[in-house]
Amino acid sequence: MDYKNTINLPSTDFPMKASLPQKEPELLKRWESEKLYEKITASGHGKPKFILHDGPPYANGHIHIGTALNKILKDIIIKSKTMSGFATNYIPGWDCHGLPIEHNVEKQQGRARGTSQLETRKACRAYAEKFIAIQREEFKRLGVLGDWNNPYLTMSNGYTATIVREFGKFVAAGSVYKRKKPIQWCASCRTALAEAEVEYENHRSPSIYVKFPLVSDISTIIPQLAGKNVSVLIWTTTPWTIPANLAISLHPDFDYVAVAVDEDIYLIAEGLLERTMQECGIQQYAVIARCKGAQLERHSCKHPLYERQSLLILGTHVTLDAGTGCVHTAPGHGQEDYEIGLKYGLDIFAPVDDAGCFTAEVDHVAGQFVFDANKPINTMLAKSGALVAEREIEHSYPHCWRCKKPVIFRATEQWFISMEKNNLRTRAMECIERIQWIPRWGIDRISGMVINRPDWCLSRQRVWGVPIVAFYCTKCKGLLLDQKIINHVADLFEQEGSDIWFYREASQLVPNGTVCPHCGNTTFEKETDILDVWFDSGVSHAAVLEKRPELESPCDLYLEGSDQHRGWFQSSLLTCVGTRGRAPFRAVLTHGFVVDGKGEKMAKSKGNVISPDEVIRQYGAEVLRLWVASENYQEDMRISPDILKRLSEAYRKIRNTWRFMLGNLSDFDPAKDMVPYSDIHEIDRWALMRFNQLIRRVRAAYEQYEFHTVYHSIANFCITDMSAVYLDILKDRLYCSAAGSPERRAAQSTLYIILKGLLELLAPILSFTADEAWIYLPGEKAESVHLSSFPEVQAAYDDPSLAERWETLLRVRDIVLKQLEQARVGKLIGNSLEAAVRITAPPAITTLLEHYGNALADMFIVSRVELTRGHTAVAGSSEKQIDAVQAAVFRVGGNKCQRCWKYYTPGNPQICERCAAALQAS
């Protein structure tokens, strides 16, 4: 007789092979048609809210692994909060304006100069829409649930109106001002360039050394120099900026030397002395004095070309890499020059027009193109005796991406929000203190940035963005900047969109009857600058959190990469503090960046880029989700083909464990067959106890957003507690007991509780598989695992004395297992059921083991266990007691039961008594 047909083997349609790349889209379709997201939000009625506000990704290109990581993390958090009993929702958004899109559109449009601003904006909008549609599908494919049909877009009419109104609030508060600031400028295209539009190429430039005679008497500092011709020697590669020179920067800590050359004395940094003398072709020189840079602060030189002075100032940007250590400073023509210029209250002087020509302000070279003016300026310097040396060098210099010509740095009027006005900086710092930053060092990072940041430069000389709503009087050129007018325009944007700014005349934009407050004139011109896109996304708290009834401000959490301490977190904080006096979030969580297997940045040139699409096609989105959960996102996250392969194997292990559990529940109906806790076996209680610990641990980990702890805990539980111990031992009871017997039902009851709980605990991470397995789970249940909730910790399952007993039992089991392996190596046995084991243990342990009787054999999966009480009691710790346990393995005698394969003392012909009884029962 073939007894295989008489045992209860596992049976399930839940496939072993996941086929995720094919299966996931089917599940997604089902979720969508069954309106899973809507049901989840509906189920939140009456529960406390948890609001995570989505930071808008930029609507450009396909998603990359970093965007996928970000969205999956958000999804895991929202799902875990839902299952922890919160009302949740997820409103995704997109950042739509800005240079990269405009830039790409311009590239597509080619060099057609005739393109109007409106046409460009239209093309930009279409471009953004295209990528929003693409990214939306890509995000959905990851298993991210959300209100994908109603996302927020920073280019929508309502949103742009909010942007303008928020700008108006800053205006009303007096925080907005205009000031010159140097930017990259292409004189041939007559346009401002962003950093991304600048290409660095080699360029030949003049290299000149110029002396600026000291007019201050510094003999009080360096007596040796009394009555001498002392000059500060500078070096520059842009002679055309000399007319705009207002200062010379020195490093406060550097040593400067006074060098006598013929009749002159030059001041230069000691560390650059030899090099400078060599460059200037000076052989004869002598150091006659020295001092610290700091000592020279606020002394003055005479400008070599004009009747004005040049101030000696101090800055740590001065280096000993090149030059003289005395840095020619023109605040209107250099970033660092500008910053230090502000510090010393210097004029941001840039006497150069849009075409790159000197204005009439400058004598001698007025009207000349700056690069053409280099030569005449050098000649003039030579004439006045200020030119110490002149040569040419080749160096890397910024060029325009479009016309390939060298660009200039030039101060132009820009719009700012003051960090000091209304104490914005101070108040922001106070708010930062009250926010929860995860990880904790986030507070140091953002504090450092807010303390040091300059005023916020709001303006961009671009078209694809929200206009800065300001007007200029056509008569007196005075500025018209007024909250009422701004709000009027915002209303127009709300109704007709911000394009209106570009096709309507100013007269059609200002309210009727608007007059210039300076001269009473009634005609105006529009401002042409647009707002920095960080202002767009920064006001999402106003445009989204405050506008949507399902949201609220402040919300619970913002979650982005750690680069957003400078970006969105800060722009959101500043716009909210500036207008509402508080932060828009209660907590901010950051994740690290995705790097390759070696911890290095991913780059096309390195060939180490892994795209989400690749992973999905090869393994499925589920494995990507598992990857997100498996690593600690607070640090940089490594990804490589090898890591993914490992993970997909871990996935299979978890899946198989679930499948085995499902297979053994095929004939189990919890409504009818559930065995109460009081009647299940001790090992079942052990399993529940371990599971209870898991629930506790996992729920705490979710609460602290530590998903790698969730993953490791559950994986370990499935692999060790379940697969290697409980399930392996349980097979005999499940397979060989009569199908409806109390002992089998007890095992199934335990399996059911644990499996259901495992699916729930892992649903936020393995969203696809947990829901797939959920379908096969027997009994009454929610429609989807995502509509269920996390299992509760059951105080009844905790049993400290049972825990202690099983600690010992499992230690003894390890000892037995080792001996069984020895027996296998010695060819004494193959299958462990061919073994009988004699255990010799100290009395205390023997007493414990005796208590379990025949169950011990099942626990070790052998056919027989004999106990021998050790002669001497072992004193001391339980550790020592266990070390004293010995196990001896023998080949078991008797017959092999044809049904359960255990060996038994002959009696029945083919099967053991237990099996005979089981057969009778069924």
Next chain:
RNA sequence: GGGCCUGUAGCUCAGUAGGUAAGAGCGUACGCCUGAUAAGCGUAAGGUCGGUAGUUCAAAUCUACCCAGGCCCA
């Protein structure tokens, strides 16, 4: 160059307030099973805790410096 952060077995993670010979899972090797079977089980081998120098009776855990890497600035 500056600010913030990271560096424990091949991989992903644990290592409590410094204190007995540094742990887990995976992977690897070897073996068992063939009633979870493109599965399951077992045993074993892997680490001078990035490096150096300190503080201490004692450091993976504290300090300094260095190296490698990341983000943001310059």
